[in-house]
Amino acid sequence: MDRSGFRHYLPAVGFSLLLLVTSLLPIPEGAGEQVPAFLGFALDKWVHAASYGTLAALLAWGRQARDVSTVVALVAVSICYGAGVELLQGLVPSRGVSGADFVANAVGAVLAGLVWIVAHRFGALSDRVDPPSRQ
Known part of the structure; x- marks a missing residue:
């Protein structure tokens, strides 16, 4: 992949680093003891789903994924990244x-992948047209 192709992944790389850092920060004592619920799930679960859904969507955008197999692979990358971060959290005392x-x-990543596929099928996502590079 040349440099111009990599730049499309920069939002996903930046967001994945943000997820890593915020996921490995120590939690202050007593924080999160009474996490509010929304639709039967604790608010932090919604944040997890939204975060990894966003990561999957940014990966799909960076790749400009159009076919199901590519989207499935990118969703799998997002899920594996989430699993890795989750395992690393076991090393943080709090x-x-x-x-x-x-x-x-995983649910967030899968839902984002499904939305990406449906949006592409129905033309809600247009193909990216890059500006001509200056030489």
């Missing part, structure tokens, strides 16, 4: 590995 967080990450 954090821990959570299967529920992993499931929320």
Whole structure:
């Protein structure tokens, strides 16, 4: 991949680093004891789903994925990244590995992948046209 192709992945790379840093920050004592719920799920699960859904969408945008197999692969990358971050949280004293967080990450990534595929099928996402490069 040349440099011009890599720049399309910069939002995904930046966001993945943001996820990593915020996921590995120590949690202050007593924080999160009474997390509010929305539609039967704790608010943090919604944040997990939205975060990894965003990562999957940014990866799909960077790749300009049009076919199902590519989107599935990018969703799998997002899920694996979430699993890795979740395992790393086990090394942070005030954090821990959570299967529920992993499931929320995966659900968000899968839903984003489905939305991406449907949006492409119905023409809601146009093909990106890059400006001509200056030489």
